[in-house]
Amino acid sequence: MSREEIYVRxxxxxxxxxxxxxxxxxxxxxxxDVEGWDSLIHITLMxxxxxxxxxxxxxxxVVKMKNVGEMVDVIERDVK
Amino acid sequence: xxxxxxxxxxxxxIKKKKALKRQLLEQGDNFIDKKIAVLGxxxxxxxxxxxxxxxxxxxxxxxxxxxxxxxxxxxxxFDNPELLDFAPDIIYIHTSNRNIRQYPLLxxxxxxxxxxxxxxxxxxxxxxxxxxxxxxxxxxxxNFEYPFYRLLGNADATDFHGRVNYINRLNAKFADYAxxxxxxxxxxxxxxxxxxxxxxxxxxxxxxxxxxALAMEAVPVLAFNxxxxxxxxxGKNKKALALDLDNTLWGGIIGDDGVDGIEIGPETSMGQxxxxxxxxxxxxxxxxxxxxxxxxxxxENAIAxxxxxxGILKPEDFIVIKAxxxxxxxxLDDTAKELNLLPEAFxxxxxxxxxxxxxxxxxxxxxPEIGSVEDYIRIIDHSGFFEVTNLSDDDAKRNEMYxxxxxxxxxxxxxxxxxxxxxxxxxxxxxxxxxSIYMDxxxxxxxxxxxxxxxxxxxxxxxxEQIAQADDYIDLYGKLEDKFGDNGVVSVVIGHKxxxxxxxxxxxxxxxxLKRDMEFAMMDQLVYKAKEAGIRCIRGYYYPTPKNKxxxxxxxxxxxxxVNEDDRGNREWEYVIPEDYERKNHHISVNEGS
Numbered sequence: 014m015s016r017e018e019i020y021v022r023x024x025x026x027x028x029x030x031x032x033x034x035x036x037x038x039x040x041x042x043x044x045x046d047v048e049g050w051d052s053l054i055h056i057t058l059m060x061x062x063x064x065x066x067x068x069x070x071x072x073x074x075v076v077k078m079k080n081v082g083e084m085v086d087v088i089e090r091d092v093k
Numbered sequence: 094x095x096x097x098x099x100x101x102x103x104x105x106x107i108k109k110k111k112a113l114k115r116q117l118l119e120q121g122d123n124f125i126d127k128k129i130a131v132l133g134x135x136x137x138x139x140x141x142x143x144x145x146x147x148x149x150x151x152x153x154x155x156x157x158x159x160x161x162x163x164x165x166x167x168x169x170x171f172d173n174p175e176l177l178d179f180a181p182d183i184i185y186i187h188t189s190n191r192n193i194r195q196y197p198l199l200x201x202x203x204x205x206x207x208x209x210x211x212x213x214x215x216x217x218x219x220x221x222x223x224x225x226x227x228x229x230x231x232x233x234x235x236n237f238e239y240p241f242y243r244l245l246g247n248a249d250a251t252d253f254h255g256r257v258n259y260i261n262r263l264n265a266k267f268a269d270y271a272x273x274x275x276x277x278x279x280x281x282x283x284x285x286x287x288x289x290x291x292x293x294x295x296x297x298x299x300x301x302x303x304x305x306a307l308a309m310e311a312v313p314v315l316a317f318n319x320x321x322x323x324x325x326x327x328g329k330n331k332k333a334l335a336l337d338l339d340n341t342l343w344g345g346i347i348g349d350d351g352v353d354g355i356e357i358g359p360e361t362s363m364g365q366x367x368x369x370x371x372x373x374x375x376x377x378x379x380x381x382x383x384x385x386x387x388x389x390x391x392x393e394n395a396i397a398x399x400x401x402x403x404g405i406l407k408p409e410d411f412i413v414i415k416a417x418x419x420x421x422x423x424x425l426d427d428t429a430k431e432l433n434l435l436p437e438a439f440x441x442x443x444x445x446x447x448x449x450x451x452x453x454x455x456x457x458x459x460x461p462e463i464g465s466v467e468d469y470i471r472i473i474d475h476s477g478f479f480e481v482t483n484l485s486d487d488d489a490k491r492n493e494m495y496x497x498x499x500x501x502x503x504x505x506x507x508x509x510x511x512x513x514x515x516x517x518x519x520x521x522x523x524x525x526x527x528x529s530i531y532m533d534x535x536x537x538x539x540x541x542x543x544x545x546x547x548x549x550x551x552x553x554x555x556x557x558e559q560i561a562q563a564d565d566y567i568d569l570y571g572k573l574e575d576k577f578g579d580n581g582v583v584s585v586v587i588g589h590k591x592x593x594x595x596x597x598x599x600x601x602x603x604x605x606x607l608k609r610d611m612e613f614a615m616m617d618q619l620v621y622k623a624k625e626a627g628i629r630c631i632r633g634y635y636y637p638t639p640k641n642k643x644x645x646x647x648x649x650x651x652x653x654x655x656v657n658e659d660d661r662g663n664r665e666w667e668y669v670i671p672e673d674y675e676r677k678n679h680h681i682s683v684n685e686g687s
Contacts, residue, residue, distance in 0.1 A: 026108070029108050029109060029112070030108055030111075031111070032109075032111035032112050032115070052303075053138045053139070056139065056299075056302075056303050056305075056309055057107055057108065057110075057139065057309070060104065060107055060108070060309045060310065061104070061107065061108040064104045064108070071298075072298050072301065072302060075298075075302060076302075
């Protein structure tokens with residue numbers, strides 16, 4: 014799956030979770046750039062991303078992710 | 094909402110919860126408002142958000158209080174003013190095995206472990222006692238799920254040092270407490286986590302990353318389950334099953350295969366699985382679920398099938414049997430009318446997806462996706478339609494009562510004069526102030542009555558007890574017996590006194606005794622009690638809901654005058670008690686021999 018394809022699907026996940034159609038994320042997006050992205054909704058987000066790409070983030074990975082780009086790196090690596 | 098019925102897609106609910114909430118609020122009307130305090134020993138944020146969805150779906154609009162992280166004990170024991178102010182209608186204590194402060198050590202003796210157990214139990218025992226005293230509201234408490242590892246392997250269950258053994262003992266003590274205390278309910282997460290899969294439920298990632306005691310995907314399962322308890326407490330359980338026959342209660346098609354050809358009974362595997370399902374339904378009857386048949390068949394064939402010698406359910410187990418070629422939506426609607434129930438009180442069970450869809454569309458009746466015959470029991474059971482929180486004697490007798498009603502209907506048809514019919518029933522009423530043995534039933538009735546209900550106020554058992562003790566209320570329950578049987582407590586009125594005026598807070602009656610003059614008997618007794626208390630005038634109130642149109646003019650029938658009506662249809666009525674009040678009931682003999 015290309016990075017572009019991943020982003021198309023990832024943006025859908027963000028829009029579902031935040032229930033807002035105007036969200037677009039990119040590599041350098043962090044939690045502070047998206048209104049309402051707090052530690053609580055983060056759990057929902059992780060779960061929804063795992064479901065969308067049929068992957069599982071382990072603890073080490075979750076702890077290290079700094080921005081959306083790093084999340085996409087992991088998805089790119091793990092997705093079949 | 095279909096997305097929120099068992100079996101649901103947990104991840105979909107988690108992802109879409111904001112949108113789902115929006116839709117539920119848009120679709121719904123006539124919510125009852127309840128204040129729910131969720132006191133957790135771990136993170137509860139998403140639990141609350143998802144509970145909200147399931148509650149809204151059941152017509153309950155919750156307002157939540159959430160304690161600070163893991164402060165469930167301190168909030169209660171040290172009287173957090175915010176919680177006191179909130180004055181919850183229900184308290185949900187969400188604790189888990191992560192909240193057990195100390196487990197047995199291998200170095201401990203049996204008696205030391207016994208002491209530890211007492212101390213761990215005492216922590217909760219004190220909490221519950223304090224809550225009961227302070228909040229006087231229903232309490233729901235999680236028991237403990239099993240630990241996700243076993244140091245002693247299988248011996249963990251048998252050796253008193255084992256955590257499995259310890260949790261079993263603690264859970265038994267929780268259950269004992271629940272048996273001895275009203276308005277206290279255990280949410281059995283021990284069972285819930287087992288059906289879900291303990292390894293998945295207890296995924297340690299969620300504890301260490303987010304301080305959730307269970308995996309995120311299990312949160313909807315937990316929330317759905319606790320909401321079943323809550324909706325049951327507020328009388329929102331389903332009441333009846335409407336069951337298809339062919340390939341639902343037995344294998345095969347009776348019209349084609351004949352009685353000898355259908356599969357039921359011990360001879361074949363398919364016969365056995367249908368037998369187990371019939372057995373399960375027969376047990377439903379014992380907890381007060383009303384069984385009915387809704388089948389496309391010749392009636393003769395339907396009855397022959399139900400009389401199959403190996404069948405467990407017999408024709409007499411059902412109250413209404415509709416076997417004809419009319420649309421099932423019509424048959425179900427007619428059945429509801431005959432039983433004086435609303436269609437939405439039914440669960441429709443049919444193996445045919447097209448029939449399910451028609452009934453859902455036409456009547457807004459729930460019809461679960463029951464899958465293949467071996468799934469039927471699990472799906473109906475886990476759906477929690479009939480979640481038991483308060484098993485009263487009335488529940489066990491309910492089917493009998495509806496049977497008796499069918500006999501009354503037959504008798505009624507044989508009389509030309511309705512008054513003669515009523516006299517032939519030889520009715521005896523008992524109308525008295527609330528008595529302790531009926532408190533459960535009174536509270537249950539206040540939560541279950543929708544149609545004959547003037548104000549739709551709901552009361553917990555605690556509130557009912559307080560009213561019974563207070564001096565400024567007039568409270569009456571009415572029990573009705575006749576020659577066919579005892580209907581039990583069927584009517585409740587509550588009014589509060591303000592100088593010489595009695596304001597009616599509640600007037601309800603069970604629809605199973607409609608048109609029996611019981612409402613007149615209640616009025617007579619109310620007037621008698623009011624006069625005794627020096628009351629001159631009674632004020633009645635009618636607040637419309639989509640379900641209580643039948644009592645819109647009830648007070649007029651009782652001789653009240655309409656004094657006020659606002660633009661939402663809320664009505665206020667007044668009755669000045671005449672010196673020479675004439676009894677309105679002529680067919681029920683009331684309080685004889687007491």
